Amino acid sequence: MFNKAILIPISDKRNFIFKYYINFNKSALKYAQCIRDLTCPAIEHFFLPLHPYPMKQLNNHRKIVLASQSPRRKQLLEDAGFSITVRATDVEESFPDHMPVREVPEYLAHKKALAAITNLSPDELIIASDCVVILEGVIYNKPADYHDAVSILKKLSGKMHEVITGVCIMDHQKTSLFSGVSKVFFAELSDEEIGYYIEKYQPYDKAGAYAIQEWIGLCKIKKIEGTYSNIMGLPMDLVYERLLEFLSEKSI
Amino acid sequence: MFNKAILIPISDKRNFIFKYYINFNKSALKYAQCIRDLTCPAIEHFFLPLHPYPMKQLNNHRKIVLASQSPRRKQLLEDAGFSITVRATDVEESFPDHMPVREVPEYLAHKKALAAITNLSPDELIIASDCVVILEGVIYNKPADYHDAVSILKKLSGKMHEVITGVCIMDHQKTSLFSGVSKVFFAELSDEEIGYYIEKYQPYDKAGAYAIQEWIGLCKIKKIEGTYSNIMGLPMDLVYERLLEFLSEKSI
Numbered sequence: 001m002f003n004k005a006i007l008i009p010i011s012d013k014r015n016f017i018f019k020y021y022i023n024f025n026k027s028a029l030k031y032a033q034c035i036r037d038l039t040c041p042a043i044e045h046f047f048l049p050l051h052p053y054p055m056k057q058l059n060n061h062r063k064i065v066l067a068s069q070s071p072r073r074k075q076l077l078e079d080a081g082f083s084i085t086v087r088a089t090d091v092e093e094s095f096p097d098h099m100p101v102r103e104v105p106e107y108l109a110h111k112k113a114l115a116a117i118t119n120l121s122p123d124e125l126i127i128a129s130d131c132v133v134i135l136e137g138v139i140y141n142k143p144a145d146y147h148d149a150v151s152i153l154k155k156l157s158g159k160m161h162e163v164i165t166g167v168c169i170m171d172h173q174k175t176s177l178f179s180g181v182s183k184v185f186f187a188e189l190s191d192e193e194i195g196y197y198i199e200k201y202q203p204y205d206k207a208g209a210y211a212i213q214e215w216i217g218l219c220k221i222k223k224i225e226g227t228y229s230n231i232m233g234l235p236m237d238l239v240y241e242r243l244l245e246f247l248s249e250k251s252i
Numbered sequence: 253m254f255n256k257a258i259l260i261p262i263s264d265k266r267n268f269i270f271k272y273y274i275n276f277n278k279s280a281l282k283y284a285q286c287i288r289d290l291t292c293p294a295i296e297h298f299f300l301p302l303h304p305y306p307m308k309q310l311n312n313h314r315k316i317v318l319a320s321q322s323p324r325r326k327q328l329l330e331d332a333g334f335s336i337t338v339r340a341t342d343v344e345e346s347f348p349d350h351m352p353v354r355e356v357p358e359y360l361a362h363k364k365a366l367a368a369i370t371n372l373s374p375d376e377l378i379i380a381s382d383c384v385v386i387l388e389g390v391i392y393n394k395p396a397d398y399h400d401a402v403s404i405l406k407k408l409s410g411k412m413h414e415v416i417t418g419v420c421i422m423d424h425q426k427t428s429l430f431s432g433v434s435k436v437f438f439a440e441l442s443d444e445e446i447g448y449y450i451e452k453y454q455p456y457d458k459a460g461a462y463a464i465q466e467w468i469g470l471c472k473i474k475k476i477e478g479t480y481s482n483i484m485g486l487p488m489d490l491v492y493e494r495l496l497e498f499l500s501e502k503s504i
Contacts (some may be wrong), residue, residue: 051447104351219492240471
């Protein structure tokens with residue numbers, strides 16, 4: 001895809017206009033509009049071939065179904081450039097009693113994918129995931145009520161915990177199962193800070209009673225080791241890489 | 253501030269209504285509206301005292317002036333709960349030739365604060381900052397043009413670099429100067445990925461030719477060590493902590 005265009009500077013660096021074009025098409029037009037107000041280097045750049053989204057060709061004929069109601073996961077996938085359809089299924093989030101805690105997220109992601117696979121068309125693939133907060137070998141789920149949220153945040157205060165997000169990509173031919181692991185270091189939280197956060201942000205639907213993208217993540221997390229998206233609920237670097245592998249293999 | 257209210261469940265856990273209240277005020281109303289659709293625990297919680305923003309009392313009589321045009325920094329401060337005024341000044345971002353690179357961000361933040369202090373009222377304080385990308389001892393600034401952006405991203409590809417953001421909080425009495433340091437680990441970037449990113453996101457105003465909150469940060473950064481906000485342009489955990497110190501000390 002080579003879209004060539006000639007841009008004519010009118011008065012100064014910040015004021016030029018799209019004047020004449022060769023091999024013009026819709027994406028070039030959109031592009032030209034978006035660079036109109038930028039500085040001079042954009043002109044030079046417009047003479048270069050436009051690069052399509054790296055996964056566009058691969059992704060062309062497959063539809064991605066997200067088996068999760070989480071608006072954060074949908075947003076992450078869309079920000080990464082994927083078109084997705086949401087089709088959540090109700091799965092009981094139980095796991096065998098003696099399962100090592102770090103294996104739970106992949107187990108549950110797999111379980112969710114299996115529940116969704118029966119309704120999957122041959123041109124679709126499914127992404128399912130499960131995110132847990134682990135502190136000192138114990139999994140902390142969504143808080144049951146206000147007191148539970150306070151108690152969880154008091155435990156996380158001043159300590160490091162792990163966030164593990166298991167992901168399962170699946171179609172009728174194959175399965176890719178993997179996890180992102182991040183360490184999160186909380187600063188000491190005062191009672192006022194915990195009270196303020198829970199009352200304002202109501203983290204009752206969040207594993208570990210917090211979301212990193214909210215006030216508490218901004219002001220009271222002093223370090224993470226891993227990826228931010230994994231702590232939000234999907235390890236996007238791994239999802240991108242594995243989808244690339246998944247879609248480049250022969251299937252159907 | 254104790255806002256008490258009685259909430260009456262109507263039909264089931266997810267369907268209740270605000271029926272009767274004691275010591276009712278505007279913030280309680282707002283609150284009650286926002287919890288109407290939540291699950292039962294919210295009822296219990298509403299009987300507890302409401303916690304004000306932890307910095308509200310401290311912050312009451314001081315105005316925070318941000319000496320930066322960056323919309324990202326403004327957003328970070330607002331998400332952290334601060335009301336701010338933007339008042340950017342033009343400062344030449346030069347530094348002494350033999351200054352160790354890791355000292356540059358604090359030096360420039362201080363320089364920007366000094367340029368803004370002359371117009372500061374006694375009830376205001378200023379926040380100025382400077383963010384640099386350092387790879388193998390070399391600072392990478394905003395790219396000059398498309399080719400420069402390609403060249404910077406090729407250097408960052410597959411390697412770890414540091415992002416250091418220097419911050420200066422200043423009023424007419426005192427100065428607080430500090431930096432956030434984060435390590436960023438990029439996955440290998442293909443030419444297609446670099447081309448796609450630069451063309452779509454035009455990172456010409458970003459140090460190191462990328463922004464972590466964009467596509468490249470989501471799909472191609474495999475780990476960070478530090479805070480996400482620091483890589484975006486302000487180490488919010490430190491800013492919050494230092495502002496707390498700054499505002500709790502006597503001044504004026």
